[in-house]
Amino acid sequence: MIILENVSLNYPISNKNLSLRKNxxxxxxxxxxxxxYIEALKKINLKIDKGVYGLSGANGSGKxxxxxxxxxxxxxxxxxxxxxxxxxxxxxxxxxxxPELTGIENIEFRLIVEEIKKNxxxxxxxxxxxxxxxxxxxxxxxxxxxxxxxxxxAFFTSLHxxxxxxxxxxxxxxxxxxxxxxxxxxxxKRIEKSxxxxxxxxxxxxxxxxxxxxxxxxxxxxxxxT
Numbered sequence: 001m002i003i004l005e006n007v008s009l010n011y012p013i014s015n016k017n018l019s020l021r022k023n024x025x026x027x028x029x030x031x032x033x034x035x036x037y038i039e040a041l042k043k044i045n046l047k048i049d050k051g052v053y054g055l056s057g058a059n060g061s062g063k064x065x066x067x068x069x070x071x072x073x074x075x076x077x078x079x080x081x082x083x084x085x086x087x088x089x090x091x092x093x094x095x096x097x098x099p100e101l102t103g104i105e106n107i108e109f110r111l112i113v114e115e116i117k118k119n120x121x122x123x124x125x126x127x128x129x130x131x132x133x134x135x136x137x138x139x140x141x142x143x144x145x146x147x148x149x150x151x152x153x154a155f156f157t158s159l160h161x162x163x164x165x166x167x168x169x170x171x172x173x174x175x176x177x178x179x180x181x182x183x184x185x186x187x188x189k190r191i192e193k194s195x196x197x198x199x200x201x202x203x204x205x206x207x208x209x210x211x212x213x214x215x216x217x218x219x220x221x222x223x224x225x226t
Contacts, residue, residue: 007079054207057217085164
């Protein structure tokens with residue numbers, strides 16, 4: 001279960017070149033921009049129980065910010081958030097990876113952080129190695145990887161980390177066409193294993209096919225639930 005009570009989230013804006021930054025950011029966030037911060041979320045009250053929930057809205061509307069709050073990447077500026085259950089996050093293909101480490105080292109580090117036992121970890125690493133189809137690239141630092149290669153590494157690593165709550169963001173679209181159908185099938189199977197799934201996406205048609213409920217965001221606020 002996920003409960004948000006009066007939750008607000010502000011992003012600070014550096015004072016350096018503030019007028020230029022404000023002009024650029026204003027074009028994205030509009031009325032959410034204040035003198036030295038962006039109001040990413042405004043007094044959100046939400047209770048999420050078992051099911052698949054879609055988060056819809058334009059860029060800067062707050063849907064990805066909500067995912068990052070649930071994931072624990074950010075802490076709310078004000079209000080309370082309570083998350084009951086383990087979390088697996090597919091929000092940012094770079095989050096949790098060290099660009100200086102090899103693909104194999106990053107896989108193992110991620111599994112250690114997730115407290116996967118060593119006897120299970122070795123078998124999972126072998127399976128992930130095969131599924132990524134990255135071959136010898138797995139033994140190179142991931143700073144040498146293309147975006148598509150990072151996607152493969154992050155996706156197949158995250159896929160095997162079972163959890164009560166699954167968080168998905170638009171970056172799933174990074175998959176190339178050849179991989180996309182396989183990714184869709186695997187995500188659907190992964191969703192079935194999770195008690196709660198949150199999906200942030202611009203693709204309303206796709207969300208309507210898999211989600212029990214869709215929450216629409218605008219300017220950091222919940223516009224409506226359907």
